[in-house]
Amino acid sequence: MTTVGDAIAALEAAYPVELAESWDAVGLVCGDPADPLTRALLCVDPVESIVDEAVERGAQLIVAHHPLLLKGVHGVGTDTHKGRLVHRMVRAGIALYCAHTNADSADPGVSDALAAALGVTVTGPLSPNADGRTGIGRIGELAEPEPFAVFVERVAAALPATEGGVRAAGDPGRAIRRVAVSGGAGDSYLGAATAAGVDAFVTADLRHHPAAEHVAAGDGPALVDVAHWASEWPWCEQAAGVLRAGLGGTVDTFVSTRRTDPWTAQSPGAASRTGRSTG
Numbered sequence: 001m002t003t004v005g006d007a008i009a010a011l012e013a014a015y016p017v018e019l020a021e022s023w024d025a026v027g028l029v030c031g032d033p034a035d036p037l038t039r040a041l042l043c044v045d046p047v048e049s050i051v052d053e054a055v056e057r058g059a060q061l062i063v064a065h066h067p068l069l070l071k072g073v074h075g076v077g078t079d080t081h082k083g084r085l086v087h088r089m090v091r092a093g094i095a096l097y098c099a100h101t102n103a104d105s106a107d108p109g110v111s112d113a114l115a116a117a118l119g120v121t122v123t124g125p126l127s128p129n130a131d132g133r134t135g136i137g138r139i140g141e142l143a144e145p146e147p148f149a150v151f152v153e154r155v156a157a158a159l160p161a162t163e164g165g166v167r168a169a170g171d172p173g174r175a176i177r178r179v180a181v182s183g184g185a186g187d188s189y190l191g192a193a194t195a196a197g198v199d200a201f202v203t204a205d206l207r208h209h210p211a212a213e214h215v216a217a218g219d220g221p222a223l224v225d226v227a228h229w230a231s232e233w234p235w236c237e238q239a240a241g242v243l244r245a246g247l248g249g250t251v252d253t254f255v256s257t258r259r260t261d262p263w264t265a266q267s268p269g270a271a272s273r274t275g276r277s278t279g
Contacts, residue, residue: 108122
C-alpha cells in the first residue's frame with residue numbers, strides 16, 4: 001500500500017527541505033503520513049477551488065507550491081478562511097504538502113520547468129548556492145537567436161493565459177539567445193541577470209521602480225514580466241513526474257488547470273481606448 005508518507009519521501013528527495021529559505025514554511029500542513037494514497041492533485045496555490053477539485057477527484061493529497069500558512073498562526077479555527085480550508089481537508093481525508101523555496105532552489109526545480117516550457121536549455125543557476133548547482137533562477141540558451149518581439153510571443157504561447165497577460169520592455173528587434181528565468185517574483189535578481197550578460201530575463205511581479213531603473217541603465221537584458229501563477233504552473237507537471245517515478249506508478253497524479261491567479265478582469269487604459277500613444 002502506498003501512503004502519503006511515501007509521497008512525502010519522494011518529494012523531499014527531489015526538493016530537499018534544507019534548500020528552503022529560513023523564513024519559509026514547507027512540508028506537511030495537514031494529514032496523516034500513514035494514510036493510504038491512490039490519487040494526488042498538483043497545484044500552485046492551495047485555495048478553495050483546488051480543495052473543491054481534490055474532493056471532486058477523490059484525491060487524498062494536494063501538493064502545492066505556495067504555503068497555506070506562511071505566517072505564524074495561533075489557531076486554525078473555522079472563523080478564518082484558511083482555518084476553514086484546513087478543516088475541510090481534514091474532514092475529507094485530504095493531506096496538504098507544500099514545496100516552496102526548496103522547490104525553487106532544487107535541481108531541477110521551478111525555474112527549470114519554466115525554462116523547459118520556453119524552449120530554453122539550462123546551463124546553470126542564476127543565483128547559485130555554494131554547490132554551484134542549486135539556487136534561484138536559471139540561465140540558458142535558445143536553439144537559435146530570435147528577435148525580442150518573437151521571443152515575447154514565445155513566452156505568451158508557452159504559459160497559461162491570464163488577465164494580466166505578458167508585459168515586455170526592450171527593443172523589439174534585439175536578438176535574443178541567452179536567457180535568464182526566475183519563476184515567481186524576480187525583480188531582486190535584476191542585478192544577477194545583468195551581471196550574467198543574458199539577452200532577456202523572464203520573471204514575474206516586476207515592480208515599477210526596479211524595472212524603470214533597470215531600463216534606464218540601458219546595460220541589461222530585455223525584460224519579460226508574466227503572472228506569478230503562470231510562471232510557476234509548469235512546475236506542477238515536474239512534481240507530478242517526481243511522484244510517478246518515486247511511487248512506481250501506484251498513484252494517479254493530476255495537474256490542476258484551474259487558474260488561481262488572483263486577477264480576474266482587465267480594462268484597457270484611456271490611451272488604448274482612444275488610440276492615443278503614451279510613448
